Amino acid sequence: SASVSDDYSVQKTNDxxxxxxxAAIQLKYWEDPFIDHFIHGCNDMPHRRDPEISRGYWARTAAVFSIVEQFVEKVGPSAQIVSxxxxxxxxxxxxKQKGCNFGRYIEVDFASVTAKKIRLLRNPHKTPDLASFFSEKLAESHHTDLHAGDYHIxxxxxxxxxxxxxxxxxxxLNKAEPLLVIxxxxxxxxxxxxxxxxxxxFTSNFQNVSVINYEQVNMTDKFSQIMTNNLNSRGIVLPGITACENLETQKQRFLDSGFDYVHVWTMDKIYREFLDKIEVARIEKIEFLDEKELLSQLLDHYCIVNAVKEANSKLDFKNITP
Ligand code: SAM
Known part of the structure; x- marks a missing residue:
């Protein structure tokens, strides 16, 4: 059916x-000794990306990491994360490599993706041993789900x-403890x-919950038409694109879902105002850009939302910025 083939295209977006x-990690935009396990589960051999794309991925990775790290610092070891x-x-x-300790980290995806991830992370021939990071010995309920103390798929x-x-x-997962949804x-x-x-x-089951959403925004101009056409041509449909029209539509969907505080920033703003200046200077030396305008245009079409519902205002999730 149409929906089965759509789901297949959507899963390919993970590849x-x-x-x-x-590709960006190979060029040292950031360090990630763990991705090597998973690249072997992808269909194409990675090829070089345009520098704008790598800078965009760097900014996205850095911003999400920063928000998650601050959340865990505020909550402490009982923090729960659902990706x-x-x-x-x-x-x-x-x-974990940075010494962050949390109660639970739960990943959700289609069964075909989780089964592959479980197989790849258990590869005994690769270092580092990914299972050695889990707080408990890995117990697999069946091939698509994994439970290992603080890590679950x-x-x-x-x-x-x-x-x-x-x-x-x-x-x-404990309804009484704070939760971050990525x-x-x-x-x-x-x-x-x-x-x-x-x-x-999430808002009806948890008293203290924050959502980090990274996705498209400002999807009304010529540039965004090119972005969507490119995806459509690869069989990827974006049914949720209507919420990505502008910063207001992004914000509204969270207010409609029971969140009390919603902050939204374009990636362009995050890149220019929030991310560590020394790091920005370092990554800008990796690959030369003769035209900065294109990067800024690209980053203006993605955003990060931090949506917060907090019964315990001392947690102060609403003031977390990238
Ligand atoms: N979050 C990861 C990241 O940023 O690298 C992967 C992003 S990838 C573009 C989108 C992921 O969402 C895919 O792994 C896909 O299988 C998953 N996904 C999309 N729709 C889903 C659904 N209805 N149920 C479960 N997983 C879904």
Whole structure:
């Protein structure tokens, strides 16, 4: 059916993300000794990316890392993190490598993606040993789900809330403890009605919950037409694009889903105003850009949202910036 083939194209977007990150990591935009395990699960051999793309991935990785790290610092070891549509993301290991301690880190994706991730992370011939980072010995319930103390992978379609709910609570996710939800390039693949239901699930079950959403914004001009046509031509449909029209539409969908405070920044603003200036200077030396305008245009078409519901205002998630 159409939806099966669409789901297949959507899962391929994870290969795209992994390959682009791998290419940037090879050029030393940032360090990630963990991605090597996962690049072998992708379909194409990574090729060189335009410098704008690598800078964009660097900014996205740096900004998300910074927000997650601050959340964990505020909450402490009981912090819970759920990564929606996590794909082959290595954030769990990068946080642990930096000495971050949290209660639970749960990744969700389609079964075909989680099964692959589990197989790749267990590769006994590769270093570092990814399973050695888990707080408990790895116990696999079946080949698509993994439970290992502070690290869990569960297979679920994010549009099937009943299944998702059951899966999330088998990991020991605790409604009484603060939760950070990460959605990096995920909501755009479902309708706004579906992502709103998903967000409401979190605001109705948790008293203290923050969502980090990274995705497209300002999708109304010529530049954005080229971006969407490029995806459409590869069979990728973006049913959620209507929420990406501008910063206001991005903000509104979170207010409609039960969040009290919503901050949204374009990646251009984050790049210019929030990210570490020394790091920016370092990565700008890696590859020369003769025209800075294109980078700024590209970054203006992505944003990060921090949406917060906090019963305990002492947690102060609402003042976290990238
Ligand atoms: N978050 C990762 C990152 O930033 O590198 C991967 C992003 S990739 C563009 C989108 C991911 O979301 C894919 O792994 C895809 O399988 C997953 N995804 C999209 N729609 C989904 C759904 N309805 N249920 C579960 N996973 C979904």
């Amino acid at each position: 795209d993300a992994t390959e682009s990150k791998y 929606l549509g996590a794909g082959f993301d290595t954030l769990y290991w990068r946080l 569960v297979a679920s379609d994010l549009r099937q809330l009943k299944e998702l709910e059951t899966k999330l609570f088998t990991t020991g 959605a990096e390039c995920v909501f755009v693949y479902m309708t706004v009605a579906q992502s709103t239901e998903l967000l409401k699930f």
